[in-house]
Amino acid sequence: SLDLSFNKIRTIENVDTLTSLTDVYFVANKITKIERLDALTRLTNLELGANRIRIIEGLDALVNLEQLWLGKNKIAKIQGLGSLKKLKLLSIQSNRVVKIEGLSGLSSLEELYLSHNGIEAIADLEAVPKLRVLDVSNNRIANLSGLAPATRLEELWASNNNLSSFEEVESELKDKEQLNTVYFEGNPLERDARATYRLKIKTLLPRVIQIDAAMVRAGPAP
Template identity: 60%
Template structure:
């Protein structure tokens, strides 16, 4: 039993006083001290790369229970360019200098890495994947100026930071983290794809400098409106599903838009789409759309429109037997309604 102070009734004498220098460790089961000496790693029982050609350019070791990079003896591979170590037990990035100098692609997806260290000598990397690790901060990568792809999916990152200098980066994936604000992207002038799904973002902002952006995904966040996209003339695809958006205003300037996904929101009508003449796919399932007349009025002039999703709306729920025929009559140019192709 516990009393109101939280005492569990088991302690019979007061323990000696101790000073805790890292109290955050008590609050976080995944806490690790970046300044602490590394935990001793157990060398592999066998050389996983024994017999491999020393001139090989690609090495792929997926799900091999690797915990020690040093045990792989990578220093013998002087021409290594692409290294995939997915689904292992690596907690520390520690590569030989010669390998760091030649690698262009490094994949450490699904490991146990909690700190971004050990990348100082990776000057030629173009692709880096730290998805599904235990990272809380983006650090020590701004010198990787040749990066074109960067993946941090499913970590514990709460702030977009440390990306200055990545001026040729084209694809940035930060989905499934703890980010609340879009920020610190000003220097990423070459960025074409930005993936921010499953975070805690309430507003799209600070995107004006990303004039080359073609794709933005911000699904499963906390948006209530569409904002911050008017300065993105090259935007072709936007994914907004699973938010709390009530109308589609805010897209009027995005005339190059081809794909619009606003499924699983609270949109009641299709107004504000008149300028989007290049729409090819419109995903609007599970909203509050109720008028076939409005569907025809707002979308019939979209000659390139091929795919529409309206299932889960009053349009479909109130008359499922006639729903598809009504959509076909309203939008004769469409070749796919929901998951089913239209029969000619």
């Protein structure tokens, strides 16, 4: 692996001969553009968090990539990912994304982290049928419509949004047979229900074993 994190690197360069690399870390630099990575076709993990990247580009040759970390940049649009057929984890947390899009081609994706953006709706999940974990915490989402294609969902992190309907929680999530963890704290439905919030979620989603940071207490044995 190659770790050049926490430097003052402004451009990606001089890595084209390192063709056997599988893991590359450029965390916390001053990189503005994803470039000059075409030769690293064996790469499985690319970490570019905490830089100054505005556009997702320059990844077409990285066909073996399984994890892509782009948190804490200045990205406004999800794009440029179509060739990453083996990608299992995508993190674009703390950017400027306002729409879930550009997921076409990511048929292997299992984990999608999009917290701390400006997203208003859940969408485009039909492109990622294997999705297990979705983190959309700290956005502007007002409803859960758009989750229907995520039939394998195990964890939904949706804290600090604008969700207000328990009825919608039930209708959108009750059929998710593998769902075991939900985060809804900081939404109107949690603030308005107060003391009854956890009980309501537990009643509506009896398969869930974790609500927010706390495990669900098992009821008395029959």
